[in-house]
Amino acid sequence: MRIIRGLHNLGSFRSELAAGCVATLGAFDGLHLGHKTVLDQLLEEAANRACPAVVVVLEPLPREYFAPVQAPARLMSLREKAEGFAALGIDYLLVIRFNEQLRNMSAEAFIERVFINGLNVAHLIMGDDSHFGRGGEGDVELLRKYGEQHNFKVVPTKTCAVDGERVSSSRIRQLLEAGELGKAERLLGRPYTISGKVIYGRQLGRTLGAPTANIALHRLRAAMAGVYAVEARICRQDASRGDHESPRWHAGVANVGTRPTLNESIEAMLEVHLLDYAQSLYGARLEIRFLQWLREEQRFESLDLLKQQIQRDIDAARQWFASQQISTR
Template sequence: MRLIRGLTNLQGLAGNPRSPLARGCVATIGNFDGVHLGHKTIIDQVRDKAAELNVPSVVVIFEPQPREFFQGEEAPPRLMPFRQKFEALLAEGVDVVLCIQFNERFRSYSAMDFIEEILIRGLGVHHLVVGDDFRFGCDRAGDFNLLEQVGDERGFTVENTHTVMVDGERVSSTRVRNLLNVNGLEQAEVLLGHRYRIHGRVVYGRQLGRTIGAPTANILLHQMPALQGVYVVRARTDAGEWYDGAANIGLRPTVDGKRPSLEVHLFDFAGTLYGQHLEVVFRHGLRDEVKFDSIDELKQQIARDFEQARRWLAENPLPAGEDGF
């Protein structure tokens, strides 16, 4: 799969015999946060049409996501960071991901600028899959009807996305986010098609955990996570080895944390994880984040958390043959 970052790198690709967009493409546009069952159905639509036309499938995403640009810290928490999203799209068989930087320049694009510069000249789109409520352009004048109208004139077609329903409600990132917010891991798993997980690089932290007998692998998060608290987890290292453990995700109020982070303690692990990418799967919620009056109180609670996590793991073993997820 090819990643194209930024509109500058898109220029000159459509029709260029040496580019992945030499024959144009079939595309869809959205945030694709979580790459849930609804997203996978849209990707299937795109891939099927791309195979029919013998052109690449393209997913157009934005970084930051539009609501993050406009709302800042008030924006909804992300379900997954950019790298994880890219890997998830790769796993779904997408040929090209175009990541557009959502900035003041892009914000000023009119609906017709977007169609002309990105869809036609940039991507050479033959077929576009978007929701009938899709709006775009600085004046929000761009919608499904405009795309159909211009498509008729310029030679591309437009198709509405298929809706996926679970328990009578549409599958959406917002719905997954709301479930995670109330520790609904099992219900979120149904909508995602897999257990909820976060990938990230292990960085050096304050190493407080080592001093209180609970060494952790620290993963900095660039946005607030969709869930916060202490969880039973299962994590995979770069070596492909899985370990059970416990993790805290959030702001670490007892130590006056300023940035969100994911701190993972792996049971029965010896070694260093600095610099590795860790895949952390959330299996069960233990408690909310709490600000303790002292580090000693925190240390005592962590010991109870570990005991409770090990007990839950003993009572909920993985099915035979299911090492990872």
């Protein structure tokens, strides 16, 4: 998959898109089953037309730009989205920077610059409730008018429901916040995962009897908070051979939150302790899948009390893995 970073780089891909493309625009936060339905629709149409499949996303999301503190928590980072698109077979990902210039761009100018002159779109798949352009003035009806004038077709996205419930990112956020991981998994089509690079911390976990791999989430809010039984897959960074991903999942226990006992963070952090694993993980990229909620994050009056609770969390995670007949070694 090719990533086009910004509208100013579209000209470099003009020859590759000369025969047209099939495109869609959306947030795609979480890449849940509803998104998968849209992307399957995109890929099928692209295959029928023998032209590229293109996904367009805005970064940051408009709600994050206008109200970063109040915006809904992200389910996944841009990198995680890109990896998901690539795995599904998308040909191009256009990432448009949402800034003051884009905020003030009219809907007509957006259509002309992105879909007509930029992507040379032949077929556009959009949600009926989609809005774009200055003040959200653009909608599907405006796109259809332009489509008639410029010979491209605009069709609605297909909807997706699981057990009679419409699949949406907002519903998945609600389930994750409530600790309903199983229900969230049914809407996602997979366990909820977070991936990121292990960074250096204070190495306090070692003194507490549970060394942790720390992953900065680079967001003010996480979609979930608390302590969980998890599995982690390790991707080593190797400049000479490229990244090497282990196929094995390691059992562990994770905390997502702001570490209130230490009073040291306003941004969410992911801390993972792998059971029966002694190797250093610094610099590695981990993929963490969340399997079972264990408890809420809480503040302890002393590090000794925190240490005791961490051991209870490890014991609880081991018991859960045993109940599921999942090996921790």
